[in-house]
Amino acid sequence: MKTIIEPFKIKSVEPIRFTTKEERVKILENAGYNPFLIHADEVLIDLLTDSGTSAMSAKQWAGIMDGDESYAGSRSFYRFESVVKDITGDKFIIPTHQGRAAEKILFSIIGGQGKFIPNNTHFDTTRANIEFSGAEAVDLICEVGKHPEQRADFKGNMDVEKLEIFIKETGAENIPVVMITITNNSGGGQPVSMQNIKDVKEVCKKYNLPLFIDACRFAENAYFIKKREKGYENKSIKEICQEIFSYADGATMSAKKDGLVNIGGFLSLNDDELAIKCRNLLIVTEGFPTYGGLAGRDLEAVAQGLEEVMEESYLQYRIRSTEYLGDKITAANVPIIEPPGGHAIYIDAKRFLPNVPPNQYPGQSIACELYIEGGIRGVEIGSVMFGKYDKKTGALISPSMELVRLAIPRRVYTQSHIDYVAEVIIEVYKNRDKLKGYEITYEAPMLRHFTAKFKPVN
Numbered sequence: 001m002k003t004i005i006e007p008f009k010i011k012s013v014e015p016i017r018f019t020t021k022e023e024r025v026k027i028l029e030n031a032g033y034n035p036f037l038i039h040a041d042e043v044l045i046d047l048l049t050d051s052g053t054s055a056m057s058a059k060q061w062a063g064i065m066d067g068d069e070s071y072a073g074s075r076s077f078y079r080f081e082s083v084v085k086d087i088t089g090d091k092f093i094i095p096t097h098q099g100r101a102a103e104k105i106l107f108s109i110i111g112g113q114g115k116f117i118p119n120n121t122h123f124d125t126t127r128a129n130i131e132f133s134g135a136e137a138v139d140l141i142c143e144v145g146k147h148p149e150q151r152a153d154f155k156g157n158m159d160v161e162k163l164e165i166f167i168k169e170t171g172a173e174n175i176p177v178v179m180i181t182i183t184n185n186s187g188g189g190q191p192v193s194m195q196n197i198k199d200v201k202e203v204c205k206k207y208n209l210p211l212f213i214d215a216c217r218f219a220e221n222a223y224f225i226k227k228r229e230k231g232y233e234n235k236s237i238k239e240i241c242q243e244i245f246s247y248a249d250g251a252t253m254s255a256k257k258d259g260l261v262n263i264g265g266f267l268s269l270n271d272d273e274l275a276i277k278c279r280n281l282l283i284v285t286e287g288f289p290t291y292g293g294l295a296g297r298d299l300e301a302v303a304q305g306l307e308e309v310m311e312e313s314y315l316q317y318r319i320r321s322t323e324y325l326g327d328k329i330t331a332a333n334v335p336i337i338e339p340p341g342g343h344a345i346y347i348d349a350k351r352f353l354p355n356v357p358p359n360q361y362p363g364q365s366i367a368c369e370l371y372i373e374g375g376i377r378g379v380e381i382g383s384v385m386f387g388k389y390d391k392k393t394g395a396l397i398s399p400s401m402e403l404v405r406l407a408i409p410r411r412v413y414t415q416s417h418i419d420y421v422a423e424v425i426i427e428v429y430k431n432r433d434k435l436k437g438y439e440i441t442y443e444a445p446m447l448r449h450f451t452a453k454f455k456p457v458n
């Protein structure tokens with residue numbers, strides 16, 4: 001098999017700024033050892049997120065120029081609507097400025113006190129919007145999805161048995177919707193199988209519950225189905241996507257992921273009554289139904305991006321480049337969530353730094369060292385992001401995993417960038433005995449990871 005190459009050539013480039021290790025030590029110290037507080041200009045390879053960081057194609061940029069900025073009935077809206085309808089098959093397509101705006105609208109209407117919303121794993125904004133409405137967000141991930149070192153094809157699957165038990169115990173009348181997130185971002189970017197989506201749909205049907213898809217990475221998920229699930233090897237990506245959405249009654253989408261754009265999202269749904277309520281709320285919070293929270297040019301870029309993201313050569317390159325990074329660093333024994341997901345590599349900080357306890361933030365330590373060693377920015381997903389304090393003792397309550405996520409922006413970095421990232425990770429791993437833990441010197445009462453400051457433990 002020959003090298004899988006980037007299925008594009010480069011028309012426009014953006015310089016990246018080189019810094020010395022000495023400079024980076026100072027920069028990190030000034031940022032309170034929190035990579036979120038480093039200026040992007042001082043980052044060499046930015047793997048903080050794959051959200052809104054995609055490179056757009058020449059056709060998308062042409063669409064930006066060609067966008068119709070009419071307040072009502074814009075041509076760009078009708079193109080956007082027809083592209084989304086073709087994929088989801090839903091009757092109503094509501095544009096929003098990003099994914100969480102779609103969530104906010106949906107859960108303001110169907111959420112509320114006493115309601116429960118199951119998902120394989122809720123993404124943080126989904127959980128936040130559900131909880132803000134007064135409802136409860138419940139994760140029902142399959143067992144293998146909880147074990148970072150175990151390899152399986154579809155670790156994002158929902159535990160269907162648990163779902164049925166949960167519905168029986170909670171009462172279907174208290175569950176306004178069941179959700180599935182594809183791929184499962186918070187669970188390591190792991191895919192969900194078509195069989196699992198069908199099985200969840202069967203349970204939903206039995207209890208007369210609607211099924212919604214959190215569709216942020218629908219095309220990446222479809223590619224995994226094509227490669228790993230029997231019966232799909234000869235189907236086109238688009239056919240697979242259409243089948244996925246055929247089991248759902250609606251979807252929320254952040255186009256900042258598989259829309260290949262820097263801003264955008266939508267809510268897609270079938271229910272007439274719910275659509276009217278959502279549109280009314282959209283008008284108050286986002287904008288008129290034919291633009292939502294977006295400019296006409298953005299709708300044009302999303303429409304084009306959604307078509308490009310389903311091209312198989314793109315997805316082959318996309319999924320392979322993530323796997324390539326995973327292969328390179330696991331060959332050097334660096335522990336990661338296995339197998340690599342679609343959009344990111346998750347370093348397992350507990351196994352990487354067994355001597356740094358969770359209350360000294362091993363993930364933060366690795367993230368800091370990746371920056372110092374090579375100017376690479378990743379993000380801790382562990383006790384900094386999700387840690388809570390015991391109300392009585394004040395002791396830290398840690399989540400089950402301590403991770404560092406390295407998310408790969410779409411179409412932005414080349415294979416040599418990724419080779420460099422692997423070299424830096426391996427270098428840091430070799431010197432892991434020298435890594436120190438950290439303590440927090442400042443934290444905000446909520447979402448502390450964004451603004452917290454740290455210092456190394458002596």
Ligand SMILES: *Cc1c(COP(=O)(O)O)cnc(C)c1O
Nearest residue numbers: 098099100123125185216254256
């Ligand atoms: C990014 C993301 C969202 C929220 O989308 P935004 O565009 O960031 O508001 C929701 N769900 C998942 C799975 C995501 O990855």
